Amino acid sequence: MTTHRVAATVETAQLGSYQQAARLMLLYSIVTDSYPRKGALASVLPWADELAKDFRSLLGYTLHTTSHHARLTRRLDSLDGSQDFTAVSSxxxxxxxxxxxxxxxxxxxHRSRIEINLADLVRELTPHANTIEHLGFDPTAPGHKDAVVDVIDWLVHRGALRLSDGSTQHWARDHERGDALYDIDQSLCAALFKPGKPLQHLTSVAGLLETAPTGTGRDARRRYAAQRARRAVIEHPVVYYADTDPETASALRQSALVEDLTRFTGLKIERRAEGIMLVDNTGHFTDKRFPGRGGAINRTAGLLLAKIADLQEDPAQAGRLSRLPAPDPVDEHHVLIAHIDVALPHTATLTALADEAPAPGPHPPVAGHVDDLQQPHPPATATLIEQARLDEMIAELYEEFGPSSFTIKWQADPAGLLHEAITLLQDLLLVHRVPGGILIRPAAGRYRNITAALPSPSVDGQFAFDFSAPEDVTR
Structure with missing residues (x-):
């Protein structure tokens, strides 16, 4: 009988249910009986003990469950925008x-009891917001009430608040006479905001990140590197070996990683010479679907990749393309941390209890010898596509499909659509913005045949391509 380290006690017939519960927790982090859908919690609780054990051993994450909610607390190795919050309506x-x-x-x-009026909540919020420079709250200021409505809707959507009377829209239209009454789920509110460390003890945002163990043996360091490698594959669209330290790169190449994550998630691992990625063959384990049905941004991004691939494969053009050294992710991470730390309110720091911030970096080197590991890659280079070429590409797409194909929002704004499409591709680690253009990352080649799914042109020469679907939803 085959034994597995992951889902060790799960029968084969029930493995799909277990994997669905694991994907649900990884995608949403917080699950209740109504969020992300009715009955979601019932699919997680039967596997709570097994999931908690596997999350801890595989990823170093903590799963806490009650009869009312399940909360997954992650450990971060780097700062990125993959765990953003999105408005429920927009x-x-x-x-x-x-x-x-x-x-x-x-x-x-947290300071309230079991229910609260929106007007009372805003009255309590206002003085705290007004003590923060450049924040504040003024019901007559553009966007302030809209921001409060989005926050309240976000909490209602997750079940932390339950509307019992009135409406946020009534309050937004007339904050003096309109109001809403909410029941408060205090345990869920506490679970939603749960930093790994007290924020008052931090002198840098880098203090929220995991650090390599010190003063431990090689086995402990290897286990840590293996956890870091599995976290990278789970959390990022693609992991490039050249962006990792030697011990993490070695762990990424191990067959055990593929076996463990495949059994844990039910998804497929795809390897290439440059890196590794977890492929969502369910269509549901992602916050940014690509490629596939979606709005103008998603499809324009795919069409740009196709044009870039044609350019790279054209013998007459390929030789003219420049190649530049790929940016160092460690240096970029240092810059990001420095930018965030500029806004850190040091006056609130408890100096006596402050943790010394670790050296920032998305993959801090693990102490110890690496003579038997894969050595670091030489500096990588990538193809540069200049901004002028990108402008030409988007103009060609508008001419080929017709401006009306790109929805009312974008039909007169090709530059804006190009910017959003490039942003999506950068979020997916397929390109990298640099001054004057973009660098093409290796995984972009995976989509070089993306136009094979396009329909044939109609009699007027334009493609019958529907860009009118709603934009892809994000978390």
């Missing part, structure tokens, strides 16, 4: 104002 990512309001609202709810 599906747009939360901006800084909304994120700040969300934290302040949760703090206010």
């Amino acid at each position: 599906k747009r990512p939360f901006d800084r104002r909304r994120l700040a309001y969300l934290c302040l609202v949760l703090a206010c709810l």
Whole structure:
């Protein structure tokens, strides 16, 4: 009988149910009986003990379950935008104002009892927001009430608040006479905001990141590197060997990683010479679907990749393309941390209890010898596509499909659509923005035949291509 380290006690006939529960927790982090869909919690609780053990051993994550919710607490090796918050109605990512309001609202709810009026909540929120420079709250200021509505809707969607009377829209239209009454789920509110360390003890945002173990044996360091490798595959669209340290790169190449993650998630691992990725063959384990049915941004991104592939494969053009050294992810991460730390309110730091911030970096080197590991790759280079070429490509797409194919929002704004499509491709680690253009990353070649799915042109010469579907939803 075959024994497995993952889902060790799960019968073969029940493995699909277990994997679905694991994917659900990884995708949403918080699961209740109504979020992300009715009855979701019932699919997780039967596997709570097995999932908790596997999350801890595989990824170093902590799964906490109660009869009312399940909460997955992650450990971060680097800062990135993959765990953003999005508005329920517009599906747009939360901006800084909304994120700040969300934290302040949760703090206010923590001091409340079992229910609260929206007007009372805002009265409590206002003085705290007004003490923060450049934040504040003014019901007459553009966007302030909209931000509060988005935060309240986000909490209602997850079950932390339950509307019992009134409406946020009534309050938004007339904040003096409109109101709404909410029941508060205090345990869920506490679960939603659960940092790994007290924020008052941090002198840098880097203190929230995992650090390599020190003063331990080689086996412990290898286990840590293996966890870091599995976290990278789970959390990122693709992992490039050249972007990792030697011990993590070695762990990424191990057959045990493929076996463990495949059994844990039910998904497929795809390897290439440059890296590794977890392929979502279910169509549901992702916050950014690509490629596939979607709005103008998603499909334009795919068409741009096709044009870039044609350019690279054209013997007459390929020789003229420049290649530049790929940016160092460690250096870029240092810059990101420095930018975030500029806004850190040091006046609130408890100096006596402050943790010393670790050296920032998405893959800090693990102490010890690496003589028997894969050595670091030489500096990688990537093809540069200049901004002028990208402008030509989007103009060709508008001419080929017709401006009306790109929805009312984008039909007169090709530059804006190009910017959003490139942003999507960068989020997926398929390209990298640099001054004057973009660098093409290796995984982009996976989509070089993406136009094979396009329909044939109609009699007027334009493709009957429907860009009118709603934009892809994000978490």
